[in-house]
Structure formats: structure tokens, C-alpha cells
Amino acid sequence: MYRQKYLFLIPGLLTLVAIIVFPLLFTIRVSFSSWDVIQPGLDWIGGENYARLWEDERYWEALLRLAGMAGGTVLVQYVLGFGLALLVWREVLLKRFFRVLFLIPMMTTPVVMSVIWRTIFHESLGPVNDLLQRAGLEALPWISSAGLAFTSVMIVEIWQWTPFMFLLLLAGLLSLPEEPYLAARIDGAGPFRTFFRVTFPRMAAISVGAILIRLIEASKIMETVYVLTSGGPGTATETSSYYIYIRGLRDFQLGYAASLSLIYLIIMIVSLTLIGKGLTRIFVKDQA
Amino acid sequence: MRHYPSRAKALWTAALSACLFGTAAAKDYTEYGIDEDVPGPGSYETIDGKDYSGRKLTIITHAVPVIGEPTALHAEQFEELTGAEVEVVHVPFGDLFQRIMIPFQTGQQAYDVLFYGSLWLGDYHRYLAPVPEKYQNSSAMQGVTPTYRDVATWGEEMIQFPVDGDRHYLKYRSDIFDDPEMQARYLEDTGEELRVPQTWSEYNEVAQYFTGWDWDGDGEVNYGTAEVTKRDDLMFSAFISRAAPFAKHPDVPGGFFFDLETMEPLINTPGWVRGLELFVEAQEAFPPGGTSFGLGDEIFSFGGGQVLMSYSWDDAFIQAMQEDSRIRNEVGAAILPGASEVWNRETGQWDQLSEPNRVAYITWGWTSAVAGNSPNKDMAFDYLAFFSNQANTKHDLQIGRFGVNPYRTEHFDADFWIEEMGWDEDTATTYVETLEAIDSSDNRVFDLRVPGVGQFMTSLAAGVAEALAGQATPQEALDGVAEEWSRIVDRIGEDRVREAYSTVVAIEDAR
Structure with a gap:
């Protein structure tokens, strides 16, 4: 009877193996093969793909670019998301309406939104340049200059995913106890002191969680780059996911793309673990 | 419909x-x-x-x-x-x-x-x-x-x-090129006759002249040229169109992308580099955002009347000839511009030509x-x-x-387009004559139909995009592409690529 209880684990374990373990093991195996347009299937070439990727400057540049893009967007999303959550946390007019309104960007499909943003940023026909010119300002090369194209991708990401940050932080705010605020009021603390001494420290744990979740998501950015800039101009907005997509599905270098993916996965696991530990040590230590 | x-x-x-x-x-x-x-x-x-x-x-x-x-x-x-x-x-x-x-x-x-x-x-x-x-x-x-x-x-x-x-061919606004006032103005300002460009240098000059002012009187600023420049969105084909007349010598058989004998990439030879230099230079005549135009943007830029000229597949021309188009029957077609000099890889020199080298790109x-x-x-x-x-x-x-x-x-047959589609005679005639000229050309290039073509073309597009974005000079960018192409050939196998490429060269050199 005692042993039979493990039988109940089998469906879950099988599902886990099917959707996580098998694809991962298969990808590892593919990364040691030369599978491409000429060589179908799983031959064995040892670590050739891994040796090749060390010299692949485009891959490492894309990874650095991704780090900047993900860090920048998540930071802005956190600040904006926290601000919006604070706005609708307390009793305000049309609170429910605003809570739903803020979530709309997150509910739309990234590809569709990227197409719409591409139209908005269109340098000849888009409304942004039109408005700038009506205001007497110069039209800007939103997609065709390296710096602005990078900024445009970040704007779309921030617009789309700030609501996610908002949602998590609002849930955190709503779960805070009332007593510390009563005590702060009795002690005569103003709104800023209350925020920095009461709200922010108590939101630290959930903030770290939200930032990590968003960093994981942001590190996979692909659709926005694909639709908005195709990685250009030049390679100015090429991120790791997009580069791996090009190598894997456009060039059909499946073996090499698998090795790129695995190294990317390892780097992400290590760096996100370190970031998580660092943030926890800095912000959550006192709480613990 | x-x-x-x-x-x-x-x-x-x-x-x-x-x-x-x-x-x-x-x-x-x-x-x-x-x-x-x-x-x-x-x-x-x-x-x-x-x-x-x-x-x-x-x-x-x-x-x-x-x-x-x-x-x-x-x-x-x-x-x-x-x-x-x-x-x-x-x-x-x-x-x-x-x-x-x-x-x-x-x-x-x-x-x-x-x-x-x-x-x-x-x-x-x-x-x-x-x-x-x-x-x-x-x-x-x-x-x-x-x-x-x-x-x-x-x-x-x-x-x-x-x-x-x-095929790729040139599309232009016939109402502007045929307008006597515009011809006189162009002559006065440049000292040159206004004509449909015969070479890519001429194309750039005309495009530059017609950039930044309202030459069609619709209240909107117009531009000279719209081209497919977005990386990974068929930009490699646009570049091949531009480079072909400098790099495809009519009297030198044996390969356009590679030297078939040695399988050395020719992509960084002076003819290709010259084509890229002119592509980079042409950016001055692009509409806003033109350096990241995909095929769809190019179609609507020319088809919508924003630019004077364009070149690529049929779509932009057909868009301009839609029944609701404001430039319907005000466009013409011509074979791609050529070059007055072409790189001869056998002699390692530029050959000057009395007539421009016009190459038909059967894309x-x-x-x-x-x-x-x-x-x-x-x-x-x-x-x-x-x-x-x-x-x-x-x-x-x-x-x-x-x-x-x-x-x-x-x-x-021009009559088909006139009777079935309602095109006027001049437009239909330039269209079918252009298609016919391309089809019967004895100086043609085809795409690189070899195993791993995706790898070759994404590498080419990345190099060209770097040059267009100013991240590298045309020579540096194409040197990088040539190195990558050599590595791809090594990976896929030289004999395998040569065997496949020989089928392309065979039809290029057949006429």
C-alpha cells in the first residue's frame, strides 16, 4: 500500500519527462551533431559546435545587447508598474476601470502589437512623426537609426509588459496589513517617509520575484525584434533569441543552433540565479 | 474582383x-x-x-x-x-x-x-x-x-x-519623366537630359535630384527611390540587382557568386564592392524610414506615389496600377539599370564599355x-x-x-493587359517589352541555388546591412561575407556546392 502511492506520481512524471526532460536531452544530443540542410539527423561531431560559438562575435554581441535591453526594460517596467499600482491601490475614482485598462497591453498578442507599433513608428506615414512635425519638431528615424531602433524596441516591450509588473505589485500592495500604516500615521510620517520606510521594504520580496519573472521573460524577446526591426539597422537590435532563430530556422543549422541555445540557457540560469541572490541580499535581508 | x-x-x-x-x-x-x-x-x-x-x-x-x-x-x-x-x-x-x-x-x-x-x-x-x-x-x-x-x-x-x-526590374513615374517642364528643369539644374536611368550611377543622381520636394504637386514631399533594405526581408535580392552589372561580365563565364573552378567567393571583388558603395550612397534619396523598408514598404512607397523610382518584383508596379491608384497609368517599366564599367576577374581590371552592361536578374x-x-x-x-x-x-x-x-x-502580349486590365497602351507596352527583354537577355544571373542557400543569403544580408548602417565600409562588410561564405562552403563540402552551383552557371552561360 505504501509503495502504491508512488503510482499516482507516474502521470505527472511522464508529463514532465515528455515536455521538459526529453526536449532538453534531445537538444543536448542535437548540439553534438552537424544536423543542417545537408546532414539530416544525429551524427556525432563532438564539441565542434561549441568550439565554433566561442568565435561567433555576433552571438556574444547579441547576448550583451540582450542584457542591456532586458535590464533597461525591466527597470522601467518596475518603476512604472509600481507607480501605477500605487495610483489604484487606494480609493480612487473609476478604480476598477483603470485596473482593467492598465492590463489591456498585456492581453494583446505580441506579434500583433509589434505590427501596430511598427505602423506607429513608421517614419513616413506613422502618427508619431506626424505629431512631432505638427508640434514644430523634426521627424525622428525611429527604426532606421541604431540608437532609436533600440529605444523603439524597448518602448514596445515596456508598453506591453508594464501591466504584468503592475498586476503583481498591486496584488502585493493589496495584501499588506493596515497596522504599520496606522502606526506610521500616529508617528506623523508623511507619504514619502511612509513609502520608503513602510511600503517599499514590505514590498521587497514580491518586487524581487516580479523583477526575476520579468527578466526571465525579457531575456526571450523575439517577436518584437522580428516584426519591428528584423535585428537592424545592421545588427543594432539583434538579440540572442532572434540570432538563434536565424541560425536554426532560417539557415537550418539545427546542430549549431542547439549549442547556441544551450549555452544561452546556462548563461541565463547562472546570471538570473546570481541576480536573484543579489537582489534578495540587498532588499529582502532585513525582512528575513 | x-x-x-x-x-x-x-x-x-x-x-x-x-x-x-x-x-x-x-x-x-x-x-x-x-x-x-x-x-x-x-x-x-x-x-x-x-x-x-x-x-x-x-x-x-x-x-x-x-x-x-x-x-x-x-x-x-x-x-x-x-x-x-x-x-x-x-x-x-x-x-x-x-x-x-x-x-x-x-x-x-x-x-x-x-x-x-x-x-x-x-x-x-x-x-x-x-x-x-x-x-x-x-x-x-x-x-x-x-x-x-x-x-x-x-x-x-x-x-x-x-x-x-x-524578375527584378525598374519601375518609374512616367508622368514625371515625360513631363517637358520637368525635363527642362532637370536640364537647367544639372546640365543633363532627364531620362530613365541607364546606369546605377545615373539612377542615384536622378533619385537624389528628386528627393525632398513636392514634384507631383500633391502637397506632400516626395523622394527619389524606395528599395528593399530591411535585413532578413529579401534585401539580399535588392543588393544582387544593384551589384550584378558591375560584377557579371558578359564575356567572362564560369560564375557570378563563386569562381566555379576554385569555388572562391567573388562576393568581395571590386564589382560587388562598387555595387554596395552605390547602394550605401543611394540612402540619401530614400524616404524617411527607407533604410529599413521591407518588401511591403517598398510596394506601398512606390505604389502610393511617394517616390520616383523603385526596383524589385512586380508587386509595386501592380500596386501602382490598381484601379483605385492615383498614379494608375502614370508609371513605366524598364530593365534594371546597368554599369558603364564591369569588373573582369580574369584580367583583374575594370573594363570600360561603350554601352552600359545591363544584366537581367531572374530572381x-x-x-x-x-x-x-x-x-x-x-x-x-x-x-x-x-x-x-x-x-x-x-x-x-x-x-x-x-x-x-x-x-x-x-x-x-500588351493587348492582354490593355483589354483585361484596362491599362493604357504606353504602360502595357513598357511592361511587356521589359519582361520580354529580361526573358530573352543573354546576360542573366540567377539566384544561388545551392545547398545551404539560406546560410549564404543571411550572411550576405547581414554584411550589406552593416555597410548600410555605417558599421563597416562596403569592402570590410563584403570581406566578412566572403570569409563566412568560405566557411559555409567548407562545412557543406566544396564538391557538393560546386556540383549544385554548376547547374546555375550552366543556365547563366548557356546563351
Whole structure:
């Protein structure tokens, strides 16, 4: 009877193996093969793909670019998301309406939104340049200059995913106890002191969680780059996911793309673990 | 736009026709939107006589509308006529290659009929079924111009079924070039006659002159040229158009992308570099955002009247000639500009020419084939013959969004475009004369139809994009591409790439 209880684990374990373990093991195996347009299937070439990727400057540049893009967007999303959550946390007019309104960007499909943003940023026909010119300002090369194209991708990401940050932080705010605020009021603390001494420290744990979740998501950015800039101009907005997509599905270098993916996965696991530990040590230590 | 009848309506019409005229009379298929059925193995009458009840045909094609919409339309008609079940799988362009390739490589029988870009032939040819003699000898196939039969052929064997004809050519605003006031103004300001550019240098000069002012009087600023410049969005084809007359010597056979003997990449030789320098220079005449234009942007920029000139596939021209276009019948077509000097790789020198070197770029287009492992080859070839029969093609050519462009001799008849499409005579004439000139040119380049073409072209696009973005000089960018190409050749195997490339060189050097 005692042993039979493990039988109940089998469906879950099988599902886990099917959707996580098998694809991962298969990808590892593919990364040691030369599978491409000429060589179908799983031959064995040892670590050739891994040796090749060390010299692949485009891959490492894309990874650095991704780090900047993900860090920048998540930071802005956190600040904006926290601000919006604070706005609708307390009793305000049309609170429910605003809570739903803020979530709309997150509910739309990234590809569709990227197409719409591409139209908005269109340098000849888009409304942004039109408005700038009506205001007497110069039209800007939103997609065709390296710096602005990078900024445009970040704007779309921030617009789309700030609501996610908002949602998590609002849930955190709503779960805070009332007593510390009563005590702060009795002690005569103003709104800023209350925020920095009461709200922010108590939101630290959930903030770290939200930032990590968003960093994981942001590190996979692909659709926005694909639709908005195709990685250009030049390679100015090429991120790791997009580069791996090009190598894997456009060039059909499946073996090499698998090795790129695995190294990317390892780097992400290590760096996100370190970031998580660092943030926890800095912000959550006192709480613990 | 034509309207397609429902299945019930078509069946009732057919039944009524049979009762009224008896079985001996030829059936009328005009209810399907065609003018007249043309006898042959893919005709309505022949296909109507087939019974494929209980059998299933699976087709993979591009997303709607380009090629995907006619695939679905003719699949539905094929179902009605033969009783077969036809499943059409629509896939976005970025996914199409691998969706076809993976089942091939893993030995799955996923699709019977395939629609894809003809430049992938070098990768797919091992997995395709040859076109049977019956179809090759049909009047429909005999009407396909030799150029597009070449595109469908691998070595001596026809393994693709032609359904479309593509080439790059120059489109321009004829109302501006033919305007005496504009001609006088251009002469006064530049000291040169205003004419449709004969060389890429001239193209850049004219484009530069017509940039930044409202030359068509619509209250909006106009620009000189719109080109496909977005990396990974067919930009490599635009660059090939620009580089070809500098790099493809009419008297030096043996390879355009590679030296066939040594398999050394020629992509960083002076001719290619000169083409890229002019591409970079042309950016000054682009509309805002023009340095990241995809094909769609280019189509709407020229078709919408924003720019004076453009070059690529037919689409921008057809867009400009839509019935609701404000520049309808105010556009013209010409063969791509050339170069007054061409790099001779045998002598290692530039050869000066009395007449510009004009190169016809037979760029990739839509094609179709039957999978070699299909158990339904008979039905699959019947479907393709039906799809591309003369009546259906004539119908499809008239619907711009279908992406079907002229590829039979009969399509190069100005009267067809005048009578069926309502084009004026000058426009129709420049159009068909241009297509005919490209088709009959003896100085042609084709795409690099070798295994791994995707790797070669994404590498080329990345290098060109770096040069356009100012991240590298044209020479540095193309040196980087050449190094990458050498590595790709090493990975794939020099002999394998040479063998495939020799089939391309053979048709380039055949005339």
C-alpha cells in the first residue's frame, strides 16, 4: 500500500519527462551533431559546435545587447508598474476601470502589437512623426537609426509588459496589513517617509520575484525584434533569441543552433540565479 | 474582383447545362471565373473527368493571400471536380522552409504538393519527384518561356512545376519623366537630359535630384527611390540587382557568386564592392524610414506615389496600377539599370564599355513541386497542372494579391493587359517589352541555388546591412561575407556546392 502511492506520481512524471526532460536531452544530443540542410539527423561531431560559438562575435554581441535591453526594460517596467499600482491601490475614482485598462497591453498578442507599433513608428506615414512635425519638431528615424531602433524596441516591450509588473505589485500592495500604516500615521510620517520606510521594504520580496519573472521573460524577446526591426539597422537590435532563430530556422543549422541555445540557457540560469541572490541580499535581508 | 460560385451553384449550373445541351457538347466552366477552358492534361474538362473520391491530397503553401489564396481557391475547385479531399496548410514565409525540410529529412510523408521559393531548389531537389513527360509535353508547359523552364530544372531534369515568373526590374513615374517642364528643369539644374536611368550611377543622381520636394504637386514631399533594405526581408535580392552589372561580365563565364573552378567567393571583388558603395550612397534619396523598408514598404512607397523610382518584383508596379491608384497609368517599366564599367576577374581590371552592361536578374519566385515520397503523385501532378492551366493562370494574373506573375509567352502580349486590365497602351507596352527583354537577355544571373542557400543569403544580408548602417565600409562588410561564405562552403563540402552551383552557371552561360 505504501509503495502504491508512488503510482499516482507516474502521470505527472511522464508529463514532465515528455515536455521538459526529453526536449532538453534531445537538444543536448542535437548540439553534438552537424544536423543542417545537408546532414539530416544525429551524427556525432563532438564539441565542434561549441568550439565554433566561442568565435561567433555576433552571438556574444547579441547576448550583451540582450542584457542591456532586458535590464533597461525591466527597470522601467518596475518603476512604472509600481507607480501605477500605487495610483489604484487606494480609493480612487473609476478604480476598477483603470485596473482593467492598465492590463489591456498585456492581453494583446505580441506579434500583433509589434505590427501596430511598427505602423506607429513608421517614419513616413506613422502618427508619431506626424505629431512631432505638427508640434514644430523634426521627424525622428525611429527604426532606421541604431540608437532609436533600440529605444523603439524597448518602448514596445515596456508598453506591453508594464501591466504584468503592475498586476503583481498591486496584488502585493493589496495584501499588506493596515497596522504599520496606522502606526506610521500616529508617528506623523508623511507619504514619502511612509513609502520608503513602510511600503517599499514590505514590498521587497514580491518586487524581487516580479523583477526575476520579468527578466526571465525579457531575456526571450523575439517577436518584437522580428516584426519591428528584423535585428537592424545592421545588427543594432539583434538579440540572442532572434540570432538563434536565424541560425536554426532560417539557415537550418539545427546542430549549431542547439549549442547556441544551450549555452544561452546556462548563461541565463547562472546570471538570473546570481541576480536573484543579489537582489534578495540587498532588499529582502532585513525582512528575513 | 471576380466572385467565385458556391459548390451548389456550380453543380446546379453544370447539371442544367448537361440537360440543355446534351453530353456531347463541350462543358462550360466559366462559372469558375475563367474565360475559356484550354484543352490539356490540366484543363477543367480533363480534371472533371477524373475520379479521386476517397483520396486525400495534402498541400503546404504560403499564407494568404500571396500564392496561398490561389492555392486554396484551386484546391476547392479541384475537390469539386474530382471528388478528392484536399487539405491546404498555410504557413508564414519565415517558417516555410523548415516546415517542408524537416519532414523530408526525417522521412515523414507530410505533404504531397509543395509551394515554396524557387531558390530553395538546391536544398530540396533530392526529395522531389520529376515532372512526368505527359505534363512536360502539354501546351501549357510548352508555353512557359525557356527562362522559367530553366528555373524549374535541376541538371537535365524538370523537378519543379512552374506556376509563377519573377524578375527584378525598374519601375518609374512616367508622368514625371515625360513631363517637358520637368525635363527642362532637370536640364537647367544639372546640365543633363532627364531620362530613365541607364546606369546605377545615373539612377542615384536622378533619385537624389528628386528627393525632398513636392514634384507631383500633391502637397506632400516626395523622394527619389524606395528599395528593399530591411535585413532578413529579401534585401539580399535588392543588393544582387544593384551589384550584378558591375560584377557579371558578359564575356567572362564560369560564375557570378563563386569562381566555379576554385569555388572562391567573388562576393568581395571590386564589382560587388562598387555595387554596395552605390547602394550605401543611394540612402540619401530614400524616404524617411527607407533604410529599413521591407518588401511591403517598398510596394506601398512606390505604389502610393511617394517616390520616383523603385526596383524589385512586380508587386509595386501592380500596386501602382490598381484601379483605385492615383498614379494608375502614370508609371513605366524598364530593365534594371546597368554599369558603364564591369569588373573582369580574369584580367583583374575594370573594363570600360561603350554601352552600359545591363544584366537581367531572374530572381527567385514561387514555384511548386511534388514530394518524391508522396503516394499520391498522380493526383498531385494533376492538381498542379490544373492550378497552372492557361485559363486559371490568366485569371490569377489579374488579381494582384495572388502573387502570380507572367511566365508564359502569351503573357507578354500588351493587348492582354490593355483589354483585361484596362491599362493604357504606353504602360502595357513598357511592361511587356521589359519582361520580354529580361526573358530573352543573354546576360542573366540567377539566384544561388545551392545547398545551404539560406546560410549564404543571411550572411550576405547581414554584411550589406552593416555597410548600410555605417558599421563597416562596403569592402570590410563584403570581406566578412566572403570569409563566412568560405566557411559555409567548407562545412557543406566544396564538391557538393560546386556540383549544385554548376547547374546555375550552366543556365547563366548557356546563351
